[in-house]
Amino acid sequence: xxxxxxxxxxxxxxxxxxxxxxxxxxxxxxxxxxxxxxxxxxxxxxxxxxxxxxxxxxxxxxxxxxxxxxxxxxxxxxxxxxxxxxxxxxxxxxxxxxxxxxxxxxxxxxxxxxxxxxxxxxxxxxxxxxxxxxxxxxxxxxxxxxxxxxxxxxxxxxxxxxxxxxxxxxxxxxxxxxxxxxxxxxxxxxxxxxxxxxxxxxxxxxxxxxxxxxxxxxxxxxxxxxxxxxxxxxxxxxxxxxxxxxxxxxxxxxxxxxxxxxxxxxxxxx
Amino acid sequence: xxxxxxxxxxxxxxxxxxxxxxxxxxxxxxxxxxxxxxxxxxxxxxxxxxxxxxxxxxxxxxxxxxxxxxxxxxxxxxxxxxxxxxxxxxxxxxxxxxxxxxxxxxxxxxxxxxxxxxxxxxxxxxxxxxxxxxxxxxxxxxxxxxxxxxxxxxxxxxxxxxxxxxxxxxxxxxxxxxxxxxxxxxxxxxxxxxxxxxxxxxxxxxxxxxxxxxxxxxxxxxxxxxxxxxxxxxxxxxxxxxxxxxxxxxxxxxxxxxxxxxxxxxxxxx
Numbered sequence: 001x002x003x004x005x006x007x008x009x010x011x012x013x014x015x016x017x018x019x020x021x022x023x024x025x026x027x028x029x030x031x032x033x034x035x036x037x038x039x040x041x042x043x044x045x046x047x048x049x050x051x052x053x054x055x056x057x058x059x060x061x062x063x064x065x066x067x068x069x070x071x072x073x074x075x076x077x078x079x080x081x082x083x084x085x086x087x088x089x090x091x092x093x094x095x096x097x098x099x100x101x102x103x104x105x106x107x108x109x110x111x112x113x114x115x116x117x118x119x120x121x122x123x124x125x126x127x128x129x130x131x132x133x134x135x136x137x138x139x140x141x142x143x144x145x146x147x148x149x150x151x152x153x154x155x156x157x158x159x160x161x162x163x164x165x166x167x168x169x170x171x172x173x174x175x176x177x178x179x180x181x182x183x184x185x186x187x188x189x190x191x192x193x194x195x196x197x198x199x200x201x202x203x204x205x206x207x208x209x210x211x212x213x214x215x216x217x218x219x220x221x222x223x224x225x226x227x228x229x230x231x232x233x234x235x236x237x238x239x240x241x242x243x244x245x246x247x248x249x250x251x252x253x254x255x256x257x258x259x260x261x262x263x264x265x266x267x268x269x270x
Numbered sequence: 271x272x273x274x275x276x277x278x279x280x281x282x283x284x285x286x287x288x289x290x291x292x293x294x295x296x297x298x299x300x301x302x303x304x305x306x307x308x309x310x311x312x313x314x315x316x317x318x319x320x321x322x323x324x325x326x327x328x329x330x331x332x333x334x335x336x337x338x339x340x341x342x343x344x345x346x347x348x349x350x351x352x353x354x355x356x357x358x359x360x361x362x363x364x365x366x367x368x369x370x371x372x373x374x375x376x377x378x379x380x381x382x383x384x385x386x387x388x389x390x391x392x393x394x395x396x397x398x399x400x401x402x403x404x405x406x407x408x409x410x411x412x413x414x415x416x417x418x419x420x421x422x423x424x425x426x427x428x429x430x431x432x433x434x435x436x437x438x439x440x441x442x443x444x445x446x447x448x449x450x451x452x453x454x455x456x457x458x459x460x461x462x463x464x465x466x467x468x469x470x471x472x473x474x475x476x477x478x479x480x481x482x483x484x485x486x487x488x489x490x491x492x493x494x495x496x497x498x499x500x501x502x503x504x505x506x507x508x509x510x511x512x513x514x515x516x517x518x519x520x521x522x523x524x525x526x527x528x529x530x531x532x533x534x535x536x537x538x539x540x
Contacts, residue, residue, distance in 0.1 A: 072476070105491045114452075143413040145450035146475040146491045156452040180415035182384075182426040205416040206342070207480050221375045221416045 006031030008243035015254035170196025276301030278513035285524035337390035440466025
């Protein structure tokens with residue numbers, strides 16, 4: 001198995017964190033991407049203990065963000081305060097990076113919302129830097145701009161990250177969100193030194209839903225080897241997460257899904 | 271009423287072409303955007319006669335394209351041949367522009383599919399130029415990249431159009447498709463002289479569906495006056511179509527929908 005393979009635990013959603021960590025160890029998987037709601041079910045101390053016991057490392061923690069003050073459901077949220085907590089948790093778990101979903105449009109003001117995001121990253125970067133946590137700005141698919149992320153392209157994320165030290169603020173390249181971008185090759189090249197994560201999956205065609213339209217690599221139009229070559233040419237040598245939001249996959253047992261995920265990765269990404 | 275208002279007839283889908291043309295004349299609307307399936311129901315001769323009788327002009331004809339050889343449903347199609355027919359029809363109807371939806375990915379090859387589109391435009395541009403028809407390259411929302419349009423941004427459309435005379439190949443700026451683009455302002459500025467149409471509508475939040483996620487202006491996050499100012503600063507002074515794909519709107523009587531569309535336009539776009 002490619003030692004860079006990482007299971008983002010949303011892919012095996014039926015599994016608890018202890019099940020996912022044990023399942024990775026069982027399958028020889030060295031990396032896992034964790035979600036905060038799964039960590040909360042057992043507490044960060046116990047999660048850190050399990051990771052050490054099984055020898056599994058954390059490629060990323062999902063997630064901080066929502067800096068524009070509203071959740072996707074329209075409820076108020078203090079994204080900066082919550083992200084401080086997430087930074088502490090990432091440090092405790094030894095996560096390589098904290099993924100940021102920056103938040104959607106607030107008050108009907110797209111430009112103002114983008115500025116709020118830039119301001120929040122400016123406020124949090126020193127806090128993260130002091131704790132040795134790298135923030136990963138993740139551009140989300142334009143269909144999620146209104147309610148989830150006013151950060152939509154790698155180019156835009158790189159320009160925002162460049163205001164900060166590269167070891168503190170990086171960019172997550174998630175294929176699902178950016179594969180269609182006519183400037184993706186040059187944008188990834190410009191992200192050299194800034195790439196804090198590479199997430200792979202495929203897109204269902206036609207898209208059934210903006211959130212659950214993902215599939216395992218090989219089941220859609222994305223050229224994984226091409227995009228992998230781009231991030232590697234830009235110097236990224238870290239773990240590669242497979243992160244699939246898929247209602248059908250989520251119904252199936254975790255071990256079966258992990259085995260199929262590894263096969264898809266070896267066939268289409270490696 | 272703003273004399274630049276144009277009704278894209280998909281908005282009043284319950285109306286036939288004769289009903290839509292008469293409805294526009296009745297409401298004092300000077301422009302209409304036509305669809306080929308509606309034209310086919312009565313024939314282009316009769317459509318041209320009705321337009322003349324009622325004094326309504328055609329802002330655009332939808333549509334040519336599908337140059338990558340497959341329909342959104344995956345069936346084979348000769349997009350170049352069909353677009354030649356559409357060019358003839360546009361000339362017959364006196365349409366300002368023929369809208370092109372260029373087609374999705376063929377054979378899993380995104381770069382190759384984009385090249386097929388560029389080649390097709392190169393083949394058709396002289397044919398259109400000889401008939402006085404302007405081709406309008408319309409970038410579609412990235413969520414429609416796989417099956418409908420490998421052309422996803424205004425920037426990309428402008429670069430493709432620039433290979434040809436500006437009176438023959440232009441770019442359609444449709445808010446629904448491009449409002450989220452972090453480089454939209456500079457991309458529209460770079461399209462100066464190339465803008466062949468400006469289509470307005472809003473986006474439903476959350477998106478219920480990639481195709482039917484549109485709403486009347488004012489019912490979503492799009493800043494219409496800002497984008498209108500951008501296209502005007504780039505020199506566009508032509509008709510402004512309101513084009514709404516919305517299942518609920520389509521159930522209602524055409525006259526009622528047109529009246530509401532005009533109100534939305536006057537409130538949020540003018």
